Amino acid sequence: MLDDIQNLRNIGISAHIDSGKTTLTERILYYTERIFAIHEVKGKDGVGATMDSMELERERGITISSAATYCEWKGHKINIIDTPGHVDFTIEVERALRVLDSSILVICAVGGVQSQTITVDRQMNRYKVPRIAFINKCDRAGADPYRAVRQLRQKLQHNTILMQLPIGLEGDFSGVIDLVSMKAVYFEGPFGEDLKEGEIPPWLLDEALAKREEMLDAASMFSDELMEAILDGSVREELIHQAVRRGTISRGLTPVFIGSAYKNIGVQPVLDAVTNYLPSPAEVKNSALDIDQGEKEVLLSSDPRDPLVALAFKLEITPYGQLTYLRIYQGSISKGDYLVNTRDRKRIKVGRLIRMHADEIEDISRAEAGDIVALFGVNCVSGDTFTDGRLNYTMISIFVPEPVISLSISSNDNKSEVNMAKALNRFTREDPTFRSRVDEESGQTIISGMGELHLEIYVERMKREFGAEVSTGVPQVAYRETISQRAEFNYTHKKQTGGAGQYGQVAGFIEPLEDGNYEFINEVRGGVIPSEFIPAVDKGFQSCLRRGLLIGFPVRGMRVTVNDGQYHAVDSSERAFVQAAIGAFKQAYLKAKPAILEPIMRVTVECPSEFQGNVMSSINQRRGLIMSAAEDGVFTTVEAEVPLEEMFGYATTLRSLTQGKGEFTMEFSRYARVPESLEEDLKVRYKERQKRGEV
Amino acid sequence: MKDFSEVSPLRILESSAYKGLGKGNLGVLIARAGGGKTSCLIHIAFDELFRGENVVHVSLKDAPEKVASYYSVIFSDLVKVLDIENESEVRARLDKRRIILAYLRQSFDLTRLRESLTNLVREADFIPGTLIVDGIDFGETGRDVFEGFKEIAKEFDLEAWFSALSHRHIAEVNERGIPFPCNKVDDLFSLIFQLYATQSGIFFRFLKDHDSELIPDAVVRLDPNNFLVVE
Numbered sequence: 001m002l003d004d005i006q007n008l009r010n011i012g013i014s015a016h017i018d019s020g021k022t023t024l025t026e027r028i029l030y031y032t033e034r035i036f037a038i039h040e041v042k043g044k045d046g047v048g049a050t051m052d053s054m055e056l057e058r059e060r061g062i063t064i065s066s067a068a069t070y071c072e073w074k075g076h077k078i079n080i081i082d083t084p085g086h087v088d089f090t091i092e093v094e095r096a097l098r099v100l101d102s103s104i105l106v107i108c109a110v111g112g113v114q115s116q117t118i119t120v121d122r123q124m125n126r127y128k129v130p131r132i133a134f135i136n137k138c139d140r141a142g143a144d145p146y147r148a149v150r151q152l153r154q155k156l157q158h159n160t161i162l163m164q165l166p167i168g169l170e171g172d173f174s175g176v177i178d179l180v181s182m183k184a185v186y187f188e189g190p191f192g193e194d195l196k197e198g199e200i201p202p203w204l205l206d207e208a209l210a211k212r213e214e215m216l217d218a219a220s221m222f223s224d225e226l227m228e229a230i231l232d233g234s235v236r237e238e239l240i241h242q243a244v245r246r247g248t249i250s251r252g253l254t255p256v257f258i259g260s261a262y263k264n265i266g267v268q269p270v271l272d273a274v275t276n277y278l279p280s281p282a283e284v285k286n287s288a289l290d291i292d293q294g295e296k297e298v299l300l301s302s303d304p305r306d307p308l309v310a311l312a313f314k315l316e317i318t319p320y321g322q323l324t325y326l327r328i329y330q331g332s333i334s335k336g337d338y339l340v341n342t343r344d345r346k347r348i349k350v351g352r353l354i355r356m357h358a359d360e361i362e363d364i365s366r367a368e369a370g371d372i373v374a375l376f377g378v379n380c381v382s383g384d385t386f387t388d389g390r391l392n393y394t395m396i397s398i399f400v401p402e403p404v405i406s407l408s409i410s411s412n413d414n415k416s417e418v419n420m421a422k423a424l425n426r427f428t429r430e431d432p433t434f435r436s437r438v439d440e441e442s443g444q445t446i447i448s449g450m451g452e453l454h455l456e457i458y459v460e461r462m463k464r465e466f467g468a469e470v471s472t473g474v475p476q477v478a479y480r481e482t483i484s485q486r487a488e489f490n491y492t493h494k495k496q497t498g499g500a501g502q503y504g505q506v507a508g509f510i511e512p513l514e515d516g517n518y519e520f521i522n523e524v525r526g527g528v529i530p531s532e533f534i535p536a537v538d539k540g541f542q543s544c545l546r547r548g549l550l551i552g553f554p555v556r557g558m559r560v561t562v563n564d565g566q567y568h569a570v571d572s573s574e575r576a577f578v579q580a581a582i583g584a585f586k587q588a589y590l591k592a593k594p595a596i597l598e599p600i601m602r603v604t605v606e607c608p609s610e611f612q613g614n615v616m617s618s619i620n621q622r623r624g625l626i627m628s629a630a631e632d633g634v635f636t637t638v639e640a641e642v643p644l645e646e647m648f649g650y651a652t653t654l655r656s657l658t659q660g661k662g663e664f665t666m667e668f669s670r671y672a673r674v675p676e677s678l679e680e681d682l683k684v685r686y687k688e689r690q691k692r693g694e695v
Numbered sequence: 696m697k698d699f700s701e702v703s704p705l706r707i708l709e710s711s712a713y714k715g716l717g718k719g720n721l722g723v724l725i726a727r728a729g730g731g732k733t734s735c736l737i738h739i740a741f742d743e744l745f746r747g748e749n750v751v752h753v754s755l756k757d758a759p760e761k762v763a764s765y766y767s768v769i770f771s772d773l774v775k776v777l778d779i780e781n782e783s784e785v786r787a788r789l790d791k792r793r794i795i796l797a798y799l800r801q802s803f804d805l806t807r808l809r810e811s812l813t814n815l816v817r818e819a820d821f822i823p824g825t826l827i828v829d830g831i832d833f834g835e836t837g838r839d840v841f842e843g844f845k846e847i848a849k850e851f852d853l854e855a856w857f858s859a860l861s862h863r864h865i866a867e868v869n870e871r872g873i874p875f876p877c878n879k880v881d882d883l884f885s886l887i888f889q890l891y892a893t894q895s896g897i898f899f900r901f902l903k904d905h906d907s908e909l910i911p912d913a914v915v916r917l918d919p920n921n922f923l924v925v926e
Contacts, residue, residue: 154799155758514783612811617818626819628759628795629811631802639759 005282005302005370007076009274012096015106016114020136024106024261025080030191031268032071034357068325068372070355076275079372097127099313099327102278105133109143113151115604115665121156130248132255132273138166139173139260149256158254161218162211166258167201176258176266177204179212180240192264222247241276248277281370286329288393304332304368307390312380315430324378331388332368340389341380352376382432403435404599404644404668406448407455408473419468427458434458448478477645478599480671481548482557483592486511491587493580501571504580506537507564510588512557518545519559529565536574537562540581550594551686596679597671599644607662609636614657622646641669697777699745702923704735704899710913711904716886719849723857723877726890732858733829734922735890737769739856740827744789748824752795755803755830759795772921794821805843812851826855833859833876841883873902
């Protein structure tokens with residue numbers, strides 16, 4: 001059984017938008033005989049690539065939802081997750097990286113390492129994902145794989161080693177030289193399915209020998225055996241593979257492959273590299289938290305005979321019903337088994353166990369540790385852990401960034417209202433960064449997410465998939481409130497209006513908490529507030545966090561310490577203490593120098609160096625803080641921190657500032673205090689809305 | 696919080712006639728590979744940052760992320776040594792005063808640097824007081840480049856600090872006692888320091904102090920773990 005896991009690979013394919021990763025996936029599925037025809041992403045046949053399963057994705061030529069798919073190559077089982085390329089959908093990338101063991105980083109030979117590649121690479125570092133790189137589009141005009149390799153080294157600090165050399169470039173690109181076997185490889189047949197090996201073209205021999213030496217030098221750092229073999233001239237291919245594999249898995253090396261997925265060149269060697277150099281699930285350390293031992297971190301075994309631990313990492317609504325994608329970390333699942341959801345301890349029966357191939361389904365009877373499978377009709381949310389009931393483990397929760405932008409949304413008619421509710425219910429289950437709530441005061445439905453495009457896509461999907469005609473308001477930044485100094489409270493809630501009265505007194509202080517969280521500390525001694533009422537005090541304070549008193553946005557970064565109080569034997573109740581806490585919050589909050597915080601985005605702008613001044617100026621005008629500017633040949637990458645409020649419409653501004661040659665990505669960095677002038681402005685606007693009865 | 700100047704390698708300037716490098720001037724510290732050049736250079740940057748100066752760090756070898764991580768690690772050391780209480784506030788304040796300019800893949804030239812500095816001043820309202828230049832190969836760089844730096848230092852009214860790598864196998868020293876690789880351009884530098892290790896520790900000493908006579912015992916000893924001054 002454990003032998004099987006050695007031949008399993010869970011890989012992701014990540015890259016900058018338009019680097020051709022969907023085309024690469026499509027070719028992989030073709031060569032592994034999972035599909036029998038090739039469709040292009042923006043194909044003229046109207047079918048679209050197999051991995052872009054949603055209509056909208058096909059239309060826009062971008063991948064939004066990760067579809068998991070399964071294939072086999074030379075005795076190895078490979079699960080592939082096609083990950084989205086646009087930064088607004090990073091939660092999809094983050095979730096994919098959480099369950100994958102390794103990745104193929106696709107880089108465009110023309111565009112090189114672009115801003116999105118940098119963001120995705122940063123995410124991969126966070127999850128310690130080993131990777132190989134595929135320099136795609138070598139057939140395009142301006143293709144320079146060597147520049148892309150240098151950028152991998154310098155911009156991303158990868159210890160790259162070229163495993164291949166291109167034979168010709170741009171229109172002359174015809175094959176690759178394998179530096180391990182020292183053979184030229186050509187891809188013949190209508191779809192490049194016939195690999196023909198030949199001698200290295202004489203004019204490339206010297207370069208191939210030199211590059212092989214470089215490759216051997218780098219690989220030998222990970223294998224004494226290879227180093228000795230180099231010294232005594234007895235290098236075998238197997239030794240090279242072993243050394244490169246060791247280097248790759250330890251993330252000390254990034255082997256680089258070259259090709260053009262569109263022209264059917266170089267894809268099969270990438271599949272060989274996946275099996276040769278990327279780790280099996282058994283070679284990756286995964287841990288869970290044991291709830292019975294105070295959430296102590298425990299290593300998982302990846303042994304199918306051990307008790308089951310699986311993570312639901314993605315929910316997808318299909319025409320057949322809700323599909324839950326699971327990564328099995330330990331143990332096995334068979335059809336008919338019972339699983340226990342760690343979150344609510346509910347038992348579910350495994351009815352159908354399936355493997356997904358984009359939109360198509362394959363029923364299987366059993367799956368083991370390391371595998372990625374899907375279940376039908378399981379009621380859970382993304383991020384839930386499943387066991388067979390013998391363990392009470394939870395997988396460390398997937399890092400979920402906070403939504404930074406919100407939008408009011410309303411349905412245009414009654415039918416749309418029902419459909420909108422259905423759509424919101426589905427989207428919030430599928431995507432933890434997409435949230436929906438009804439504003440208490442205005443009664444408006446507010447949706448929030450990671451960026452303008454993120455919300456736009458969901459609004460589009462509501463219209464197309466659910467037939468909900470909706471209108472949206474202006475995007476709003478997700479401000480927060482916080483306190484900046486300690487303030488005492490001592491509040492008595494007392495009501496005596498006939499019948500049972502209400503009485504509760506709480507005293508203590510609130511103070512700022514730097515990590516942005518909420519903390520409640522009970523220092524009540526001598527039972528002056530009976531212990532059964534303490535949770536009510538906590539609840540009362542927490543209810544106040546939803547709406548601060550400055551501009552009505554949630555409060556973050558506050559510690560509440562309750563150290564005194566009083567109760568009444570007859571009139572005290574949970575409700576009375578909740579009310580007492582609410583009163584105490586109002587009493588202390590304004591004394592604690594409250595302030596307004598705004599989301600600050602980490603913005604990466606890439607443009608030809610001649611536009612550096614324009615870009616710097618545009619960032620400065622947006623209250624941005626330039627952190628660095630890196631020049632690499634003719635391109636400059638400017639990194640800055642800019643308030644989200646100032647970033648609306650930046651795509652258009654940047655285009656006009658750089659003659660359409662600049663592009664940018666951004667991701668949430670932190671919350672920071674808004675400048676005083678803006679704070680006053682926000683307060684005034686809030687008061688006006690209060691007067692108009694809108695809040 | 697303690698004062699950074701107490702532990703800064705630039706404390707050595709207490710024994711200098713000028714007490715500092717001075718705007719429009721160039722300074723360099725020479726050390727062997729692994730001798731702590733980058734750490735000391737960043738300490739000089741912190742010295743300026745703590746004084747409220749704006750610093751531009753020019754890197755010719757490392758990407759900005761790596762340079763920023765050097766600063767971050769060194770700042771964490773300083774938090775302990777200086778007993779900094781409001782760490783995130785101080786960090787944010789100093790980060791605002793620092794911009795990294797990286798020139799990767801031999802893309803450095805003085806024209807581009809001058810343009811970037813002009814952009815910072817004009818477009819970003821960032822007036823640099825100090826330039827930290829790390830990664831220049833003194834052995835391979837022509838005199839004209841350092842003359843260009845001197846002009847930039849004057850033009851932008853800033854101090855410019857460099858690091859230079861010396862080699863065990865090159866023992867060249869000029870008649871003024873300045874070793875390779877600074878022996879042919881020492882006239883362009885107002886301050887020259889050497890970082891060297893002996894069995895009793897790591898030391899920082901003057902090789903040139905403007906036009907003054909050197910004080911022979913003007914040496915500070917540095918902690919080998921963090922390259923800060925030890926008593």
